[in-house]
Amino acid sequence: MTKLELGHRGEAWEPGCLRAVAGELLFTFLFVFIGVASTITAGKAAGGAGEAAAVTAAAMAQALVVAVLATAGFHVSGGHLNPASPPSSRAPPWRCLLLRCLTGGSATPVHALADGVGPVQGVAAEAVFTFTLLLVICATILDPRRAAQPGTGPLLTGLLVGANTVAGGALTGASMNPARSFGPALATGEWAHHWVYWVGPLAGGPLAVVAYELLFMDVEDAGGAHPAAAAGVK
Structure with missing residues (x-):
C-alpha cells in the first residue's frame, strides 16, 4: 500500500534533521517574504497599467525566487519551500511545518478568492495548479530517468510557478503553497x-506524485528508484 514515510521520533534530534529543519525554515521564510514583497511592489509599480501588469511582474518574481531558493536549498534539505511538495530522501518530511509558515508573513497581501470564484472552484483551481507543479517536480527532479540536466529542475519548476501565477493570479492568487498563504x-x-x-494544494500535490508513478514509471525500472521512492513514499 502506498503511504508516506514519516520517520521516527528520535530522528527529530539528529544533526542531519536539525540542519534540514533550519534550511527549510530559512528558505521558506525568504520565499514567503520575497513573494509578499514582490506582490506589494508590483501592485504599486503597475499603477495605471492595471492588474495584468502587476500579476505578470509578481509572476516573474515568484518564478525567479523559486528557481534560486530551490537550487540553493536542494542539497541541504531538498529545497521544498512548500508543505505540498513530496518529502524527498534528503530531508525528513513535515518537520517544523507551522514554525516555518509562522515566520514568513510580515506583510499584508493575503490570498483571497476573486469575485465570482466560489470555495469549491477555488479548491479545484489550487489543486490543479499544485498538481501541475508537482508533476513537473517529479519529471525534472525526482525521476531518475529525467531528460533535464542536473540543476535545471529548480529552474523549470520556477518557470512553471510563474506560468501558473499568470494563469490563476486573478482567480485565487495561485498559491500552490499553504506556507505562502498561512504567513x-x-x-x-x-x-x-x-x-x-490548504485543501487544494494538499489534494493536488500527492495526487500528482501518485499519478506520475502509475502513468509514467515502471516499478521494476532498473534505472533507479521511482519518484515515490525518492520522495519517501512506499
Missing part, C-alpha cells in the same frame, strides 16, 4: 476561505 493570513488576521489554500 500573511496570520499576520493580518484575514482567514476568509483560508482553508481553500
